[in-house]
Amino acid sequence: MAQMGRNCISIAKKINLLNGFKLKTQSARAASTVIAGEPSGPTVKTDIPGPKSKQLLEELNSLQQAGAVQLFADYDNSLGNYLVDVDGNVLLDVYMQISSMPLGYNHPELLQLLTDPHNMKTIVNRPALGVFPGADWPNKLKNVLLQISPPGLSQITTMMCGSCSNENAYKNIFLWYQQKQRGGGTSFSQQEMDSCMINQPPGSPSLSILSFKGAFHGRTLGVLSTTHSKYIHKIDVPAFDWPVASFPEYKYPLEEHERENEAEDKKCLAEVEDLIEKYNKRGTPVAGIVVEPIQSEGGDNEASPSFFQKLQSIAKKNGAALLIDEVQTGGGPTGKMWCHEHFNLDGPPDVVTFSKKLQLGGYYHKSDFKPLQPYRVFNTWMGDPSKLLLLQGILNVIQRDSLLNLVQKSGEKLMNGLKEFQKEFPHLLYAARGRGTFLAVSCPSTKIRDDLVARMKKKGVQMGGCGDYSIRLRPALIFTPKHADLFLERFRQVLKG
Amino acid sequence: MAQMGRNCISIAKKINLLNGFKLKTQSARAASTVIAGEPSGPTVKTDIPGPKSKQLLEELNSLQQAGAVQLFADYDNSLGNYLVDVDGNVLLDVYMQISSMPLGYNHPELLQLLTDPHNMKTIVNRPALGVFPGADWPNKLKNVLLQISPPGLSQITTMMCGSCSNENAYKNIFLWYQQKQRGGGTSFSQQEMDSCMINQPPGSPSLSILSFKGAFHGRTLGVLSTTHSKYIHKIDVPAFDWPVASFPEYKYPLEEHERENEAEDKKCLAEVEDLIEKYNKRGTPVAGIVVEPIQSEGGDNEASPSFFQKLQSIAKKNGAALLIDEVQTGGGPTGKMWCHEHFNLDGPPDVVTFSKKLQLGGYYHKSDFKPLQPYRVFNTWMGDPSKLLLLQGILNVIQRDSLLNLVQKSGEKLMNGLKEFQKEFPHLLYAARGRGTFLAVSCPSTKIRDDLVARMKKKGVQMGGCGDYSIRLRPALIFTPKHADLFLERFRQVLKG
Numbered sequence: 001m002a003q004m005g006r007n008c009i010s011i012a013k014k015i016n017l018l019n020g021f022k023l024k025t026q027s028a029r030a031a032s033t034v035i036a037g038e039p040s041g042p043t044v045k046t047d048i049p050g051p052k053s054k055q056l057l058e059e060l061n062s063l064q065q066a067g068a069v070q071l072f073a074d075y076d077n078s079l080g081n082y083l084v085d086v087d088g089n090v091l092l093d094v095y096m097q098i099s100s101m102p103l104g105y106n107h108p109e110l111l112q113l114l115t116d117p118h119n120m121k122t123i124v125n126r127p128a129l130g131v132f133p134g135a136d137w138p139n140k141l142k143n144v145l146l147q148i149s150p151p152g153l154s155q156i157t158t159m160m161c162g163s164c165s166n167e168n169a170y171k172n173i174f175l176w177y178q179q180k181q182r183g184g185g186t187s188f189s190q191q192e193m194d195s196c197m198i199n200q201p202p203g204s205p206s207l208s209i210l211s212f213k214g215a216f217h218g219r220t221l222g223v224l225s226t227t228h229s230k231y232i233h234k235i236d237v238p239a240f241d242w243p244v245a246s247f248p249e250y251k252y253p254l255e256e257h258e259r260e261n262e263a264e265d266k267k268c269l270a271e272v273e274d275l276i277e278k279y280n281k282r283g284t285p286v287a288g289i290v291v292e293p294i295q296s297e298g299g300d301n302e303a304s305p306s307f308f309q310k311l312q313s314i315a316k317k318n319g320a321a322l323l324i325d326e327v328q329t330g331g332g333p334t335g336k337m338w339c340h341e342h343f344n345l346d347g348p349p350d351v352v353t354f355s356k357k358l359q360l361g362g363y364y365h366k367s368d369f370k371p372l373q374p375y376r377v378f379n380t381w382m383g384d385p386s387k388l389l390l391l392q393g394i395l396n397v398i399q400r401d402s403l404l405n406l407v408q409k410s411g412e413k414l415m416n417g418l419k420e421f422q423k424e425f426p427h428l429l430y431a432a433r434g435r436g437t438f439l440a441v442s443c444p445s446t447k448i449r450d451d452l453v454a455r456m457k458k459k460g461v462q463m464g465g466c467g468d469y470s471i472r473l474r475p476a477l478i479f480t481p482k483h484a485d486l487f488l489e490r491f492r493q494v495l496k497g
Numbered sequence: 498m499a500q501m502g503r504n505c506i507s508i509a510k511k512i513n514l515l516n517g518f519k520l521k522t523q524s525a526r527a528a529s530t531v532i533a534g535e536p537s538g539p540t541v542k543t544d545i546p547g548p549k550s551k552q553l554l555e556e557l558n559s560l561q562q563a564g565a566v567q568l569f570a571d572y573d574n575s576l577g578n579y580l581v582d583v584d585g586n587v588l589l590d591v592y593m594q595i596s597s598m599p600l601g602y603n604h605p606e607l608l609q610l611l612t613d614p615h616n617m618k619t620i621v622n623r624p625a626l627g628v629f630p631g632a633d634w635p636n637k638l639k640n641v642l643l644q645i646s647p648p649g650l651s652q653i654t655t656m657m658c659g660s661c662s663n664e665n666a667y668k669n670i671f672l673w674y675q676q677k678q679r680g681g682g683t684s685f686s687q688q689e690m691d692s693c694m695i696n697q698p699p700g701s702p703s704l705s706i707l708s709f710k711g712a713f714h715g716r717t718l719g720v721l722s723t724t725h726s727k728y729i730h731k732i733d734v735p736a737f738d739w740p741v742a743s744f745p746e747y748k749y750p751l752e753e754h755e756r757e758n759e760a761e762d763k764k765c766l767a768e769v770e771d772l773i774e775k776y777n778k779r780g781t782p783v784a785g786i787v788v789e790p791i792q793s794e795g796g797d798n799e800a801s802p803s804f805f806q807k808l809q810s811i812a813k814k815n816g817a818a819l820l821i822d823e824v825q826t827g828g829g830p831t832g833k834m835w836c837h838e839h840f841n842l843d844g845p846p847d848v849v850t851f852s853k854k855l856q857l858g859g860y861y862h863k864s865d866f867k868p869l870q871p872y873r874v875f876n877t878w879m880g881d882p883s884k885l886l887l888l889q890g891i892l893n894v895i896q897r898d899s900l901l902n903l904v905q906k907s908g909e910k911l912m913n914g915l916k917e918f919q920k921e922f923p924h925l926l927y928a929a930r931g932r933g934t935f936l937a938v939s940c941p942s943t944k945i946r947d948d949l950v951a952r953m954k955k956k957g958v959q960m961g962g963c964g965d966y967s968i969r970l971r972p973a974l975i976f977t978p979k980h981a982d983l984f985l986e987r988f989r990q991v992l993k994g
Binding site: 056059060063064065066067068069070071072073074075076078083086097098100101105106107110111114117118120121122123124125126127128130131132133134135137138139141142146154155156157160161162163164167168170171174175177178179188192193194196197198199200203204205206207208213218219220221222223225228230231232233234235236237238239240241242244355356359370371372373374375376377378379380381386390 | 553556557560561562563564565566567568569570571572573575580583594595597598602603604607608611614615617618619620621622623624625627628629630631632634635636638639643651652653654657658659660661664665667668671672674675676685689690691693694695696697700701702703704705710715716717718719720722725727728729730731732733734735736737738739741852853856867868869870871872873874875876877878883887
């Protein structure tokens with residue numbers, strides 16, 4: 001086990017750089033995606049957290065609020081789909097750092113990248129990208145981020161994390177909206193320039209972003225006003241009084257409840273229209289609508305392609321931007337690079353935000369959202385070339401190993417298993433849902449859900465919860481049908497009790 | 498020149514890890530801090546931006562709003578205090594990526610760090626630190642971030658950048674404030690839990706953070722409501738209606754205007770007290786006061802130690818937290834690790850935020866600001882161990898090479914030069930000010946300022962502006978008196994016209 005990590009460097013091969021191909025059209029060639037040396041299964045030696053984790057937790061708790069820590073990991077010895085903890089437990093990880101590790105642990109291609117002197121210098125010389133970008137920055141944007149841009153979106157702004165990507169995307173939407181009000185003029189009035197300095201209109205206008213109940217878009221003050229998944233995220237923090245519409249709550253299985261679910265779509269969309277009208281009238285116009293393609297943190301709540309198509313049409317009709325937040329769904333786990341590609345929209349959304357699996361953050365947008373003046377969407381770093389470097393390696397492996405195809409295959413196996421289980425254990429599971437390996441299933445109560453997650457950990461599987469009643473699966477893109485078999489086998493054991 | 502970068506790896510020595518010493522008590526031993534191979538002076542071959550930079554700018558502009566870009570850099574060949582651009586110009590950099598590169602470019606100790614297999618794995622396996630921290634995380638916090646904690650602050654929360662550090666620090670202050678209102682109880686009312694989900698009081702309370710005119714605390718929506726440096730940062734973006742007090746505007750030289758400046762302090766502090774009373778009365782109590790120890794982006798505006806002492810006392814009296822934002826001032830450029838250490842405060846501030854030179858972001862705080870529940874100050878990544886790794890290397894060099902002493906020496910030389918110049922060229926410069934190498938000088942107009950900065954660039958010196966009229970110096974901590982001589986010599990040539 002201790003050798004695993006070291007070996008994976010020596011077996012690494014020279015990485016092939018992305019050379020202008022589009023990742024969307026992957027070849028179907030088979031490839032062994034299992035990293036050499038990956039454990040053949042989980043091993044559980046102690047309680048989790050074990051004694052060493054508990055001791056470290058005590059130390060950490062003396063420095064900060066560490067109540068959310070589940071275990072301390074041994075990242076040097078974790079590999080592929082397997083997370084090793086400090087007590088020597090080896091866990092099949094289907095949660096993958098809240099869905100942020102596309103190639104699992106210690107992927108040899110990524111370690112190999114760090115031996116290149118240019119790449120080392122990229123890590124050490126972090127520039128203020130908005131002022132002094134490096135020689136290769138435009139090419140990197142083109143050959144990495146724009147290779148996977150959502151169809152129809154040609155503009156890219158880089159950031160650091162999901163919250164700041166959404167925050168800056170909202171800002172960008174507000175600039176676009178006000179620019180429209182000016183009818184194309186590029187100059188600001190003295191009153192606007194003066195009043196904004198003390199947070200007053202007209203310079204600081206009363207505008208809003210419409211969001212949905214159950215949504216999660218981040219935790220800084222702007223995006224937190226559009227987050228509505230759990231009270232613990234929001235309580236005691238001031239918020240903007242912005243409109244919040246209902247998100248569809250479907251009955252499952254979908255094929256048996258088409259009529260009810262269509263009515264649910266209709267009800268929610270009517271609410272969106274009512275809220276836009278209401279907020280426009282009360283002087284806080286809706287400049288944009290933000291929505292996740294699958295509400296992740298809020299419980300893996302899905303809506304139909306038709307819902308998203310109609311939402312886009314409502315946004316257009318009302319002069320509001322449509323922002324699709326792909327922070328958790330982006331990067332391949334649904335079997336496509338972007339989840340909204342499943343929706344057959346009438347043209348691209350106006351703005352698409354990303355982070356997590358893409359290592360850095362940022363947003364793609366239509367060209368009419370490009371701010372007319374510099375320094376309006378700006379900060380010291382504007383992203384991080386060292387993260388783009390890792391993303392380049394990740395995309396190369398996704399392409400080389402046809403990982404989006406693998407996601408579809410492994411996802412199908414997982415979904416079939418979950419559907420079987422919900423028939424077999426209807427008192428424990430229902431509403432198996434999702435796309436690719438981005439899957440979830442609900443439990444009748446939070447207690448049952450938490451109990452299943454805890455017992456799976458004892459069986460050596462690291463899962464995650466979402467919403468109040470759901471289990472979410474967020475394996476890495478290198479999760480194979482064999483890993484799916486192993487997961488399902490352990491899950492069945494746990495469900496049997 | 499092209500060899501420079503490569504050589505610096507081979508001359509690197511094994512890094513000594515920090516072993517529990519406090520950086521505040523540096524030994525005075527002399528050390529050669531100049532990186533082997535650093536150019537002996539600037540070389541300017543083309544206009545800046547030169548033809549290659551211009552071509553790259555065109556490419557970048559087709560992908561994003563790139564109007565703030567000054568040049569494209571060749572980071573592989575930049576070294577120490579010298580930035581090399583893609584046209585082969587070699588610039589003495591006294592701006593250093595908006596003050597975020599403490600050891601300049603390609604410091605051998607930092608490159609050496611990246612050859613360690615454990616460190617490589619730290620870069621590749623980025624965890625969700627709030628849930629699955631690595632085995633060495635508590636120790637890293639203790640041996641790196643807490644080694645330089647502001648005196649009296651024992652708690653640390655890590656983040657990613659300046660904006661999100663301040664955003665989360667504000668949140669933390671709001672939690673603390675509401676907790677006080679509950680009188681120590683730990684439970685929330687059903688009404689609070691329900692109302693916060695739709696952004697309404699009492700769960701989303703009307704609370705405020707008091708800030709100062711001229712301040713810069715970041716650009717996401719919460720902190721942008723406390724930023725008041727330039728309209729272009731704020732216009733068209735909704736803001737919280739929070740109180741904004743005047744920040745002292747001193748007359749220089751300070752020693753000739755003691756009485757006026759004292760009166761200025763008094764006026765501003767009275768305004769703070771009035772605003773607190775006013776906002777408390779109108780139902781938007783001031784939960785915290787945020788202030789930079791030197792207003793950086795806003796024009797390097799200083800206030801006296803006595804101003805900060807009294808501000809702290811006003812905060813205490815009114816039950817508001819005092820947050821000192823050291824994002825730009827922290828990490829040594831004022832000659833102390835934290836600028837507020839110059840102020841002889843009556844005990845530590847409640848919260849101190851950092852980022853930039855510290856590579857990651859975060860905040861130190863008093864233990865009564867530790868949230869009682871987990872998941873309240875939280876996000877996927879909660880910082881970045883790969884940045885803490887770089888910070889560890891940086892602090893080691895600061896200690897080994899006594900860089901805080903060097904900052905004091907080089908700063909003294911720079912300041913003496915600026916003071917000389919403002920006597921010699923009173924029609925061009927006035928109000929030389931600052932601490933350490935964190936220095937500024939003002940010009941009679943924006944045009945004169947911009948002209949001086951542009952002409953210095955032609956002489957091979959990269960400077961930065963701040964506010965409307967000021968030039969700011971933000972060299973790396975490895976900037977020596979010899980570099981100061983060179984800078985002053987070029988500046989004199991430019992001032993002579």
